[in-house]
Amino acid sequence: MTITQQLAEQLHISAKQIDTVLSLLEEGATIPFIARYRKEKTGNLDEDQIKTIEERYAYQKNLQKRKEDVLRLIDEKGMLDENIKEQIESAQKLSTVEDLYRPYKEKKKTKASAAMAAGFGPLARSIIEHPDIDPNTLGDHDALVQAGYIIAERIADDAAIRAALKEQMIRYGTIDSKRKKDAQDEKKQFEVYYDFEVRIAAIKHFQTLALDRAEKEKVMTVTLSMDEERAEQKIVSRIVPRDAKTRPFIEQCVHDSMKRLLMPSIKRQIRSELKETADVKAVQTFGTNLEHLLMTRPIKQKRVLGFDPAFRTGCKLAVLDENGTMLTTAVIYPTAPHNDFEGSKKTLSSLIRKYGIDLIAIGNGTASRESEQFVAKVLKDFPAVQYIIVSEAGASVYSASKLAQEEFPELTVEKRSAISIGRRVQDPLSELVKIDPKSIGIGEYQHDVDQKMLSNALDFTTEKVVNKVGVNINTASKSILQYVSGLNKRSIAALYNAKTDHRIASRKEIATIKGISEKTYEQCIGFLRVPESEDPLDHTGIHPESYPTALAMLEKLHLNIHDLGERAFKRKLAIADAEKLAKDLGSDIYTVRDILKELSSPGLDPRDSLEAPLLKHDVLSMSDLKRGMKLEGTVRNVVSFGAFIDIGLHEDGLVHISKLSEQFVRDPNDIVHVGDIVTCFVEGVDEKKGRISLSMIPL
Known part of the structure; x- marks a missing residue:
């Protein structure tokens, strides 16, 4: 069997699909591009399937090379016979080949x-x-x-x-x-x-x-x-x-x-x-x-105050406008040892009024509990303002990074941290891509596993999510651009410099930027959005290569591109016969379906369909918890033995795998994911150890 035939048998897909994927990868196509814009060639394989093909093929090539080397080395010794040759050629693992080669290997003195x-x-x-x-x-x-x-x-x-x-x-x-x-x-x-x-x-x-x-x-x-x-x-x-x-x-x-x-x-x-x-x-x-964390639903069009708690050095505040632009910063001292409640209340109240704050994002680190109590008291005077507890894992790593220094050279590390905490609520994806995933508190034994394997997997996951969501070219940071399909350091620098000089007005303009090759443009452009463009298709995930098909489709359906978003426009798209359109337009069903979807919801953020984060007015302490109490919480981390749930306290509660469902659970990720909003029940509280046991099964 050829390597392609072996992979087809292992992965339960056709050899033609595998050959197509390998050919596209060889031509320089990226995995997100192939998964999104070459469905007709691959038979609609997704990113994970394409990645598996790439990895398995590389392993099989390496295995084949090792087999050839071992057969040659044995033959050079004059010891190769048909039996050992057959055993080596049929071996499925590198370890098996090494075991078969062992008797013929030159050994140290024994x-x-x-x-x-x-x-x-x-x-x-x-x-x-x-x-x-x-x-x-x-x-x-x-x-x-x-x-x-x-x-x-x-x-x-x-x-x-x-x-x-x-x-x-x-x-x-x-x-x-x-x-x-x-x-x-x-x-x-x-x-x-x-x-x-x-x-x-x-x-x-x-x-x-x-x-x-x-x-x-x-x-x-x-x-x-x-x-x-x-x-x-x-x-x-x-x-x-x-x-x-x-x-x-x-x-x-x-x-x-x-x-x-x-x-x-x-x-x-x-x-x-x-x-x-x-x-x-x-x-x-x-x-x-990581995938579920990066896909957390953003809280859009809200003025947010990032609140980084602390005791001795004071709590750092950062006011952000609806787009995450920092408007002002401040420091207050509501906690011990200063206990300046009134002065802190005055400052916070003034900021809420002056800047029209909608939401306060409080970091869950040191002094979070005390800061939450302070904020809850202040917000009694502002019933329209809510607060949310935000995981600040990795915020300090970002704040001290070169990137943060470039963004906010005039600010202290702590104030940068407050900005990061606030932005994590407004656009979790854009903010979290600035931080090494190993620093954001969602792993399990992450420092004990093969670090190269981990880094490669997390980079792949981040790349998959970034391209799934799409990137507004005019607001994109260098951090998020590095995950866009087809972009490298040189092309990112070219794009970033171009958009810094002036706002990019169309996708066509990106093709003219020096440093953006024809291949780079092909690979990246479908994932870059230009909301400012006069061409409505530039706001969508439709690739420019399919613009003629999209326009021809609209003509067939007697629709005007400038009515994009209108109710009648959407209704006509919803009842369109995709298979007939594909045939009439000489296109394929996958491309036609994707165009219909994009035209129905241009620029739709897939995160908007997910559950919104829990916002709070009240405050909870461990002493408030009683066995059997029903609570709502956000899944912070999923591990082999269960899930950690944020119920609004400094300490996350643990739902053991046996308490996730009344049915047997093999893998907690079958039941919950990071970012899910779940109903749970207090099973036990150990205040001395700061441990909270929860159950998703009513007690």
Whole structure:
């Protein structure tokens, strides 16, 4: 089978679709562009499917290259036969190829290689080939010891034996952990693993990551165990008959091979594969969380006051207009040690009146609780103004960044943080793309997983969301432009300089900017919006290459482009026959459907259809919570064992996976996502530890 045929079988799609995707990628097309504007060629494959094809193909190419190298190396030694050739060519994994190559590989000096060099190879071969001859008649004790080293290594290098032993260990073995004597675990984060045992086949990915971290921090000893005596007997039986005179000697060789070579190697391999599987799952969870966070519905056309709480240094305030432009900043001291309630109230009230504040966004960090109580009291005089608690994870990272310094060179780090907190409410996507996703508090063991894999996955997720939402070219920051399909540093600089000089008036104008090549224009233009353009199609996600089709469609439907958005215009589009239009226009069904959708809702932000964030007037404290109390909250983070819910307190509550639904839940993301508004019930409160247990099942 060709690589394409293998992938088609694995992914349950046609070989033609895979060839098309690979061809488009080879031509320089980006994944968002292919998913959005080449549906007719790919059969409507989405970004995740295209990404999977790209990754799997790269792996298979690498696998094929390694197979060729291994076959060549074995052949150069004059040891290649049809059997080993067939095994290598049919291998599905790199690890299998390496196991098959193991017996032929040049090794560092070992006991076996020393014995071979000393001339004990023929004795070892004689013992293996003549099971009916007592080994003691073939050589003295020292000679047999040396021959045993050679046989032990051959056993350890046997790919079939290694595969069988590995499968046996995974199926029946256990992974155990014990707390080390005098180990430091002050926060007791690994307490559940102090005396822990689970079948290797049943271990959860987060348990693997926890054990790896505990071992790395020297808190725990982690071991893999199995019935080694039974495994040894199985290996012996593969090599010699039960009544063979060499059996006792072979048993000794197998025992030596198991203890010294096989088990340490197999255990390392299993631990490595468990880690790899855990990394993939943790990265997937992080990516899912990030996608939902970036898709949080923005609160548009509201004047927002960003409120960064603090004690000693005071609370920093930033007033933002409807577009996120900073109007003014201030510092107040309503909390300890200053306790200037009246002066702070006067300043905040003045800002609300002067700038017509609609919403106050309070960061959830230090002094958040006290700041919320202060704001709630002040807002009693302003019933139309609401507040919201905002996760400020990563705000300090952004505030101290070079980007923040360029945006607000005259402001302190804390005031920049207040601006970031306010903007997170107005346009979460535009603000969060400025921050390393690993700093925004939605991961699980993110510092323990493969960092390159994590970064690649999060970049892909961000790119997918940015292009799904679209970008207003005249308000776009460099941070968000770096995720737009087809743009690189050079083209971003060209675009940014052009829009800084004057507002861009049309998509056609972008094509004339020096530094924007024809290919770059093709890849990016459909994702860039120009609301100021006189051409209504420039406000939409319709690609300029499809403008003639869109205009021809409107002509067929007897509609005027300038009536875009009118009720009658939308009604006629809603009843249009997409299949007939595709045929009449010589187009394809996917392009026609997308054009109809875009014309029906030009410039529609897909985030607007999601649930709006919870806004508050009142204030809640842990002492207010009672078992069974019904609350509404926002999902802040989804992890393997449940979900953390913001119910308006400094502390998020945890809904354990067993409390997410009355039905069995395999993955919390099947039930909730970051940003969801959920109804939950208080199950328990531990004020000393600051822990809140919640349930989504009525108590």
